[in-house]
Amino acid sequence: MAEEKSGAAILVESLVRQGVEYVFGYPGGAVLPIYDELFSDNRVRHILVRHEAGAAHAAEGYARSTGRPGVVLVTSGPGATNAITGIADAFMDSIPLVVITGQVATNLIGTDAFQEADTIGLTRHCTKHNYLVKDPSELAATIDEAFQIATSGRPGPVVIDIPKNVQVATAMLQDGAPQRRIRYTPQTAGSPDEIATAIEMIAGAKRPILYTGGGVINSGPRATELLRRFQELTGAPVTSTLMGLGAFPADHPDWLGMLGMHGTYEANLAMNECDVMVNVGARFDDRVTGRLDAFSPNSEKIHIDIDRSSINKVVPVDLGIIGDCGTVLEQLIEVWGKRPAADLSEWKGRIEDWRAKDSLAYPTQQKGGVIMPQRAIERLHALTKELEPIISTEVGQHQMWAAQYFGFDKPNKWLTSGGLGTMGYGMPAAIGAQLGNPGRLVIDIAGEASIQMNIQEMGTATQFRLPVKVFILNNEYMGMVRQWQELTYESRYSNSYSDSLPDFVRLAESYGWKGIRVHDGSELDDAIAALIAPDGPVMVDCLVAKEANCFPVTPHDEAKALV
Amino acid sequence: MKIQHRETERHVLTILVDNEAGILAKIAGLFTARGYNIDSLTVADITENHAVSRITIVTNGPPAVIDQIQAQLERLVPVHKVIDLTEEGPHVERELALIKVAGQGENRVEALRLADVFRAKVVDTTTQSFIFELTGAPDKIDSFVALMRELGLVEVGRTGVVGMTRGPEGA
Numbered sequence: 134m135a136e137e138k139s140g141a142a143i144l145v146e147s148l149v150r151q152g153v154e155y156v157f158g159y160p161g162g163a164v165l166p167i168y169d170e171l172f173s174d175n176r177v178r179h180i181l182v183r184h185e186a187g188a189a190h191a192a193e194g195y196a197r198s199t200g201r202p203g204v205v206l207v208t209s210g211p212g213a214t215n216a217i218t219g220i221a222d223a224f225m226d227s228i229p230l231v232v233i234t235g236q237v238a239t240n241l242i243g244t245d246a247f248q249e250a251d252t253i254g255l256t257r258h259c260t261k262h263n264y265l266v267k268d269p270s271e272l273a274a275t276i277d278e279a280f281q282i283a284t285s286g287r288p289g290p291v292v293i294d295i296p297k298n299v300q301v302a303t304a305m306l307q308d309g310a311p312q313r314r315i316r317y318t319p320q321t322a323g324s325p326d327e328i329a330t331a332i333e334m335i336a337g338a339k340r341p342i343l344y345t346g347g348g349v350i351n352s353g354p355r356a357t358e359l360l361r362r363f364q365e366l367t368g369a370p371v372t373s374t375l376m377g378l379g380a381f382p383a384d385h386p387d388w389l390g391m392l393g394m395h396g397t398y399e400a401n402l403a404m405n406e407c408d409v410m411v412n413v414g415a416r417f418d419d420r421v422t423g424r425l426d427a428f429s430p431n432s433e434k435i436h437i438d439i440d441r442s443s444i445n446k447v448v449p450v451d452l453g454i455i456g457d458c459g460t461v462l463e464q465l466i467e468v469w470g471k472r473p474a475a476d477l478s479e480w481k482g483r484i485e486d487w488r489a490k491d492s493l494a495y496p497t498q499q500k501g502g503v504i505m506p507q508r509a510i511e512r513l514h515a516l517t518k519e520l521e522p523i524i525s526t527e528v529g530q531h532q533m534w535a536a537q538y539f540g541f542d543k544p545n546k547w548l549t550s551g552g553l554g555t556m557g558y559g560m561p562a563a564i565g566a567q568l569g570n571p572g573r574l575v576i577d578i579a580g581e582a583s584i585q586m587n588i589q590e591m592g593t594a595t596q597f598r599l600p601v602k603v604f605i606l607n608n609e610y611m612g613m614v615r616q617w618q619e620l621t622y623e624s625r626y627s628n629s630y631s632d633s634l635p636d637f638v639r640l641a642e643s644y645g646w647k648g649i650r651v652h653d654g655s656e657l658d659d660a661i662a663a664l665i666a667p668d669g670p671v672m673v674d675c676l677v678a679k680e681a682n683c684f685p686v687t688p689h690d691e692a693k694a695l696v
Numbered sequence: 697m698k699i700q701h702r703e704t705e706r707h708v709l710t711i712l713v714d715n716e717a718g719i720l721a722k723i724a725g726l727f728t729a730r731g732y733n734i735d736s737l738t739v740a741d742i743t744e745n746h747a748v749s750r751i752t753i754v755t756n757g758p759p760a761v762i763d764q765i766q767a768q769l770e771r772l773v774p775v776h777k778v779i780d781l782t783e784e785g786p787h788v789e790r791e792l793a794l795i796k797v798a799g800q801g802e803n804r805v806e807a808l809r810l811a812d813v814f815r816a817k818v819v820d821t822t823t824q825s826f827i828f829e830l831t832g833a834p835d836k837i838d839s840f841v842a843l844m845r846e847l848g849l850v851e852v853g854r855t856g857v858v859g860m861t862r863g864p865e866g867a
Contacts (some may be wrong), residue, residue: 257722258729262773265717282773316714317773442767445760 134308140269141166141300144233147276149176150310153204155195155568156180156233157188161208162248163235166300180568180597183589185212187561189219190587193228194562197548198523199569200353202229202283209235210248213294214255218555220290221259225552226376227351229288231279232260238298239267252294261289267296270304274313286319287440288351319439323454328464330452331411331435335465336472338409340480341369344392347376347551348414348438348458350544356380356459357544360413363462368474370484372400374415375536376551383540389484390493393421394687395533398492399484401687404429406483412436414458417447418552423687437461492685493537499678502653506531506606506677509657510538510578513604516661522574523548523566527559527583530612530683535578537683557586563601564594574602574665581607581674582631591644594670602664603672605637608679616682637674645670652676704756706735707782708789708859709766710867711751714774715741722772723751732765733757736791736856748776752858754834779867786862792855793837798825799848807847814840825850 138146144167148156157180160168171179182188185207192203203223207216213234223230237246253265262282264275272295279291323331335341343364349356357380364371364387371381372389381388390397392404404410410432415421417436422428425448434450436443437458444453454461495507524539525548526532532549541547548566550558559577567575577584584605594601614629641648647667651660651674664673713719720739727734735754742750755765762780769778781787795816797807804826811818811828814836820827830840834857841852861867 253718254721257718257725263718316776440771442764442771444767446764446767449760 135305137303138306139166139170139301139303140272140295141170143269143272143304143306144276144295144300145170145174145177146306147273148204151276151280152201153177156204156206157182157191157195157565158206159185159188159208159212161212161235163209163237163297164206164212164233164300166297167206167233167235179206180564180593182561182593184587185215186218186557187564187587187590187593189216189223189230189232190555190558190561191565191590191593192230193219193223193226193558194525194548194565195569196228196230196565197562198545198566200545201569202231202280203565205230205232207232207234208248209237209252210250212248213250213252217255217259218553220256220292222550222553222555222558223290224259224261226550227288227347228290229283230290231276231283232290232292234292234294235300236265236294236296239296240298242296252292256292259290260292261287263292263294265294265296266299268304269299269302272299272304273306274311277311278313278317282317285317320441320455321439321457321460323437323456323461323464327452327454328461328468331454331465332468334409334433334435334452335367335369335411336469336475338369338475339477340406340408341367341411341477342403342407342409343369343371343411343413344373344404344415345371345377345380345413346374346415349377349380352414352457352459354544356457356462359459359462359466363466363469366466366469366472366474368477369411370403370481372396372404374418374421374551375549377415378536378547379541379544382542384542391536393418394423395537395683395685396687397537398490398685399487402487403484407432410434412438412450413462414438416443419447422448495681495684499654502655504652504654504657504675504677506534506608506681507538508654509604509606509675509677510534512657513576513578513661514539516658517574517576517665520574520665521546522576523563523570525549525559525562525566525575525577527577527579527586528554528556529580529583530608530616530681531578531580531583531606533613533683534606539578556583560584560601560603561587561590561593563603564590564597564599567594567599567601568597576602576604576664579603579605580612581605581609581634581637582611585635588640591641591646591670591672595645598669600667600669602670604664605672605674606677607634607637607674608677608681609634610679612681613683615680619680619682620686621688637672641672647671648674650674650676702758704758705762705782706754706756707762707780708787708857709753709755709769710779710781710859711753711769712776712867713749713751714776715746715749716774719749719774720751722774723753723769726768726772727753727755727765730768732761736854738856738858752856754857777867779861781859781861784861787859788862789833789857789859790831791834791837791857793830793841794819794853795828795830795841795844796825796850796852797828797844797848798850800824803847807844810840810843810847816840
C-alpha cells in the first residue's frame with residue numbers, strides 16, 4: 134500500500150516509524166509546514182527549547198542516557214547555525230543525533246534569501262553524514278539511512294536539510310521500510326587471528342592495564358558487563374577516560390580512577406609503567422596522553438576501536454582491532470576460556486604504593502565554614518547514590534571535580550562534554566536525560582559561569598514539568614581559566630572573574646524553580662536534601678572556596694604531574 | 697618554539713565515491729580541515745548510470761599520515777573504496793597538458809622539433825604560436841614545460857594525474 138503525502142507528513146510518519154518519542158526543537162519560517170504537521174499529530178512529542186543549542190544538547194543528553202538517537206528540529210539560517218555547537222559536540226563525543234534543519238525553498242537556494250545559510254557546507258565537518266533533500270520522494274529512504282548511520286558503527290550526528298517547498302510538495306509513501314541500497318556496513322568483529330594475538334599478549338603480560346573509553350558506553354550496557362567479566366578473568370587494573378566513566382565500578386579494588394590531565398597519580402603512573410596496554414574504545418586524546426614522546430614508552434599496545442581512523446592516529450599501536458567494544462570483548466572472553474589469571478601481585482603492589490600517595494586529597498579544614506568544592510561533590514554523591522542519579526556537567530573545574538569525586542558505577546549515568554568541552558552543555562543535557570528517564574533523579578553539576586551559557590533552558594524544564602536539579606559550585610571565577618592563569622601566567626587573572634552575577638536563587642524563583650543558597654559547610658547536607666526532595670526543578674547556589682585548584686594536573690606539554 | 701617538519705612521501709590515491717552533490721567538497725574539505733596536502737586532484741563520473749565517480753588525488757606526507765588519510769577517506773559514507781596506488785605496486789600514471797608557446801624564427805622551429813620528440817600534438821596554431829597537447833607521466837610533462845620555458849612559454853593547463861594498477865585486476 135502507498136499513500137500520497139506532503140514532505141512534512143512523510144517526515145513525521147518516518148520519525149514515528151523509527152520509534153522517536155521526542156523531538157527537541159524551535160520553530161521558524163522554513164519549518165512551518167513540519168510544525169503544522171506536528172500540531173495535529175500527537176505520536177511524536179515536541180519539546181520546545183529556548184535556544185537551538187539547547188535543543189542539540191538536550192537531544193545529546195537523551196541519547197547518552199537512553200542509548201537511543203536524539204532528534205532535533207530547527208529552522209534554516211540562525212536555527213541551524215545555533216544548533217551547530219551541539220552538533221559538533223555530538224560529533225566529538227560520538228553521540229547519535231538526527232538533526233532536521235529547514236532550508237529556504239529550492240529556487241531560492243544560493244540567492245542569499247532571508248534566513249538562508251549553507252547548512253550542508255557549515256555542518257560538513259562536524260557531522261558523520263549530511264543530506265540536502267530536494268525531492269519529497271527521497272525523504273523516507275534518506276531518513277531511514279540517516280538513523281542507521283547515526284546509530285551504527287561509531288555513532289554520530291547526521292543532518293537532514295529540507296527546503297520548505299520540499300516539505301509542502303507531495304510524494305507517495307510506501308507502507309513498511311523504504312527500499313534503499315545498504316551502503317554503510319561498519320566492521321563490528323575482530324578477526325580470529327587478531328583476537329588470538331591479543332590474548333597471547335594479555336596473558337603474557339606482567340603489568341597489564343585496561344584503558345577504557347566512551348566506546349564501551351556507546352556499545353551498550355552489555356559491553357559494560359563484558360568488560361567487568363574480562364577484567365575478572367585477567368585481573369588487570371582498570372582506568373578510564375572522562376567519557377568512559379561508569380563502565381567499571383568506582384568502588385572496585387582494581388579501579389585506578391580516571392586518567393589523563395586531571396587523572397589520579399596511580400592511573401597515570403600505571404599507564405606509564407605498564408607492559409601491555411589494552412585500549413578499549415578510547416582514542417588517545419591529547420588530554421589523556423600528555424606529551425606523546427613520554428607516553429607509556431615501554432608498553433605493547435592493543436587498540437580496540439570501531440573507527441579504523443582512530444587506530445594509529447595519534448599513538449602507533451602494536452595490534453589494532455577494528456570492531457565494536459562489546460563484540461570484541463565477547464570474542465576475547467571466549468578465547469581466554471578457562472585460563473587462570475596471571476599472578477599480578479607485584480604489579481598491584483606497586484600500584485598500591487602509588488595509590489597511597491592519595492593524589493585526590495585536598496585541604497579539608499577551612500576557616501569559617503567555607504565549603505571546599507571537592508567536599509561538596511563527595512557529599513552530593515554520598516547523599517544521592519542510593520537513588521542512582523544521572524549526572525550531567527558543564528565544562529571546567531566543577532566537571533573535573535565531579536569526574537574525580539563522584540563515584541560512578543553504572544553506564545549511561547554520566548553526561549559530559551568531553552571532546553569539544555562545551556560550556557552550557559549540562560542543563561539542556563539534564564533536560565533531555567530527564568525526559569528519557571522519567572522518575573529518575575537527574576542533577577546538573579555546574580559552575581556559575583558555565584550555567585549562564587544556556588540558563589534560558591530553565592524555562593524548558595518549567596514548561597514540561599521536568600524536575601531537573603542544578604547544583605552550582607559558585608567560586609565567582611571561570612575556575613579552570615583562573616587556575617591556568619595562576620599556574621602558567623603568574624596569576625594574571627585576565628577576564629576570568631565572574632562579575633555581575635545574577636542572584637541565582639531569585640533567578641530560579643522567577644522561572645518557577647525552587648532556589649537555595651548555601652555558603653556554610655554545616656548547611657551543605659540540608660541543602661542537598663532540599664535539592665533532591667521536591668518533585669520539581671531546584672537550583673542550589675553553593676558558594677565554595679574561591680581559589681581552590683583542581684589537582685592533580687599534568688599539563689599537556691609535560692609528562693609529570695603537578696600535585 | 698619552532699614548528700617541526702617531517703620527511704614526506706608522494707602517494708597516488710584512487711577513490712571511488714557515490715556521485716552525489718557535495719562529495720567533492722567533502723573530500724577536499726577533509727584534506728584542508730586535517731592539514732593534509734593535495735598536489736593534484738581529478739574527478740569524473742565513470743559509470744554508465746552516473747552513479748559512481750573516480751577521484752584521483754596525489755598527496756604527500758609521512759607514512760603514518762598517508763595511512764590516516766586513507767582511514768579518514770574510508771570513514772566518509774559515500775566513499776566505496778580507497779586504493780593507494782603507490783602502496784599497491786606497479787601502476788600507470790598519466791596526465792594531460794595543454795601548453796601554449798609563442799615565438800618566431802628559430803625558437804618556433806625548435807619548439808616544434810621538441811614537441812615531436814615528446815610526441816606532443818599540435819592542436820592549435822597561428823603564425824606566432826602553438827598549443828601543444830601532451831599526455832604522459834607527470835615527470836615527462838614537467839620536462840617538456842621546462843624546455844618550452846626557454847622558447848616562449850605563454851601558459852600551461854594540466855589535468856592532474858589519473859592512475860591505474862598494472863595487470864588484469866580491477867580496482
